Amino acid sequence: MSKMKKLENKRQTGCPVTFGLDTFGDKWTLLIIREMMLKGMKTYSDFLAADEGISTNILADRLKHLENEGVIEKARDPENGRSFTYSLTEKGYDLAPILLEIVTWSGKHDHGPNARTSVLKKIQNDREGYEAKLRSGKPG
Amino acid sequence: MSKMKKLENKRQTGCPVTFGLDTFGDKWTLLIIREMMLKGMKTYSDFLAADEGISTNILADRLKHLENEGVIEKARDPENGRSFTYSLTEKGYDLAPILLEIVTWSGKHDHGPNARTSVLKKIQNDREGYEAKLRSGKPG
């Protein structure tokens, strides 16, 4: 019954902020979403190889959680029989505006030497078009 | 030196998503921001009394973190000599769009019986005006 922890823990306060954070308000969770939406990553090993170095048990837990929440879907990889692909549902793509606002905020406030701005520029250049592109399954 | 943990931990990947999450990507952190921006709460005991029940040591840690990051400011309460007030900086108010997108997402996807929609309605009715109101220090 340990796999149900997260769901049992769902706080039913009715507050939309709480509701959102209970679904994706975890650092690793949003990084997985970023990998999928912005970088086009699809598989377990893709996510494991991300810059930040998520550990394998946590990754498995978060993927299961996101699947339970209906944010992502798991399917067999048609091109590789021993692989699975994870993809965003509409509920998952609906997180795009949040991700883009985070990028925008960081673009304004990260004054570090190696802050990357490629995504920011796309947002500033044509936000609606960029979001539509992401929703169509094309990473950016 | 343990109080510097969070800052030392800052991952310098250059990724804007990572940068944002390292600043506010913690469930409690955004709930504190919500209390301030949406509910007008200002003091330590205000935050402690929030619905979700943050524990006192975690609250102290997050407030210090947010202060170090320049998201909030601490000052003596002019109306109560034994109290302090926490307020949002511009950097803090710049989180408004993220908060509003979270509320919007939850408004679409929370089908629970007691989902609250008062803030959502304000966003849908006049988003710019509502955000401007929040930035002026008036909660909503």
Added chain:
DNA sequence: AAAGTTAACTTGTGTTTTGCAAGTTGTATT
């Protein structure tokens, strides 16, 4: 002015979550 009260923390302790390494299971390839 001594005693109580409020506000903001800090400290201690037990529990939970996380990170890391290693092991397992189910395909495919050789």
Added chain:
DNA sequence: AATACAACTTGCAAAACACAAGTTAACTTT
């Protein structure tokens, strides 16, 4: 049949967290 790859699972030590209790400083009451 043996090897390798992909996706996990398991075990254990370390870190983060929750909860209760204690501390310090600024008022208030008696």
